[in-house]
Amino acid sequence: MSLFRAVAPPAIAAALALSGPAAGQAVNDYPTNARAEYVFACMATNGQTRDMLDRCSCAIDRIAEVLPYGDYVSAETVLRMRQTTGERAGMFRAMPQMTESVATLRRAEAEAEILCF
Known part of the structure; x- marks a missing residue:
């Protein structure tokens, strides 16, 4: 996964960084x-x-x-x-x-x- 982030365009890399559990909890706190x-x-x-x-x-x-x-x-x-x-x-x-x-x-x-x- 880290290799993909290294060569991914910045927008995709940002989306991947926000797609983890922390992003889900920020939107979905129930x-x-x-x-x-x-x-x-x-x-x-x-x-x-x-x-x-x-x-x-x-x-x-x-x-x-x-x-x-x-x-x-x-x-x-x-x-x-x-x-x-x-x-x-x-x-x-x-x-x-x-x-x-x-x-x-x-x-x-x-x-x-x-x-x-």
Whole structure:
């Protein structure tokens, strides 16, 4: 591989340098288990078919392009906490910062639905 880089044009050499794991993590910071969890839940809702596997995988890929993983986790946490009862769950419904986090996730999901379904 190093011989190829030595004689490759600069643009190709730059592309090869960026094609390693570090480049993939910069664009794709969602762990595999988070993507799989999303796809499993999506398929449970929409059907257990190969077509739905492709569509649900597409959806989480689109969400990942729009929303950093940390923001995704925060929004999912807020949504889960809103489903609980009690005084503490109320703060997850009322705080504007948390409402905005969920709204951002909902926009990403809507875009994914348009593109993938």
